[in-house]
Amino acid sequence: MELRHLRYFIAVAEEGSLTNAADRRLHTAQPSLSRQIRDLELEIGVKLLERKARGIALTAAGRVFLDHARLALMQIEVACDAARGTEQPEKKQKFVIGFLLGQEAIWLSESLRILREEAPDVEITLMTKSSPELADGLMQGKIDVALLRRETHTAGLAFRFLTKEPLVAILPTRHRLARHRAVRAQDLARESFISTARVAPVLRTVIDDYAAKEGITLKQSYDAETLSGGMSLVASTGGFTLLPLYVRNALIPSVVARPLRGEVPTIGLMMGYNKSNTSPLLKSFLLRADELVDCVSLAGAYSHGLKRGDRKPSVKTR
Numbered sequence: 510m511e512l513r514h515l516r517y518f519i520a521v522a523e524e525g526s527l528t529n530a531a532d533r534r535l536h537t538a539q540p541s542l543s544r545q546i547r548d549l550e551l552e553i554g555v556k557l558l559e560r561k562a563r564g565i566a567l568t569a570a571g572r573v574f575l576d577h578a579r580l581a582l583m584q585i586e587v588a589c590d591a592a593r594g595t596e597q598p599e600k601k602q603k604f605v606i607g608f609l610l611g612q613e614a615i616w617l618s619e620s621l622r623i624l625r626e627e628a629p630d631v632e633i634t635l636m637t638k639s640s641p642e643l644a645d646g647l648m649q650g651k652i653d654v655a656l657l658r659r660e661t662h663t664a665g666l667a668f669r670f671l672t673k674e675p676l677v678a679i680l681p682t683r684h685r686l687a688r689h690r691a692v693r694a695q696d697l698a699r700e701s702f703i704s705t706a707r708v709a710p711v712l713r714t715v716i717d718d719y720a721a722k723e724g725i726t727l728k729q730s731y732d733a734e735t736l737s738g739g740m741s742l743v744a745s746t747g748g749f750t751l752l753p754l755y756v757r758n759a760l761i762p763s764v765v766a767r768p769l770r771g772e773v774p775t776i777g778l779m780m781g782y783n784k785s786n787t788s789p790l791l792k793s794f795l796l797r798a799d800e801l802v803d804c805v806s807l808a809g810a811y812s813h814g815l816k817r818g819d820r821k822p823s824v825k826t827r
Contacts, residue, residue, distance in 0.1 A: 701748030
């Protein structure tokens, strides 16, 4: 097996088509690409791809292999960067911390305090991205630690639980339900739902579970590209969306947040990192995760959902 086999397989899997992968990504002939994929399947001993009427689809084995193939290539890149870094020993040490969009307003100050106490001379870089993008950055070795959701398909990553956040309904300011102190699930079932599944798949799973538990069907009208785009669609279409409580810090003037009645769905916020990352600063930061949660809680950043009872017992890092 060669690295090009992995690159070819990933390209085909992501494009969903041998033709598109050959033309757009790999700039090679389709028959040659097909042979490379067959050679890979023969090497592994299982079928990875199935031909469909519209392109190709991954088999169960292919889905598993895709995660590990991506991780293998990412680790090769990390190894190359590390080797190049030995030629520049005088270069200042860097540490990259990522935040789920909007969460930096809550967690940044205390996170920076802890990092500076542990390593005053380290150059700290901040990133704010969607949760799936943060997970990719961790797997690629481009981010040292991130506050994100527990994404699926994250081979090589580990997660520390920080807190759970209740979901709230985001409604237009003049919506009839905005007059209520809290909103019932049955009332939301009559309204148009704005999804954010593209940027927040874990959130969508929580919402789907909530709808099933309440016995309602959400009438999806749009799928927003970003959380802020979702709020804009709420304002312009008169629909609603469900988002974690922290978004109250970033509401646009034309929408409001209302709590949900009954058993409120929650979504976990995690501290994620790559298990192969040997950074001493990362280890120190993980050991102070409970302190970080306590300080944010005392600061009153979360008026709901961030209490001592919401945290799991401390877990020692290796």
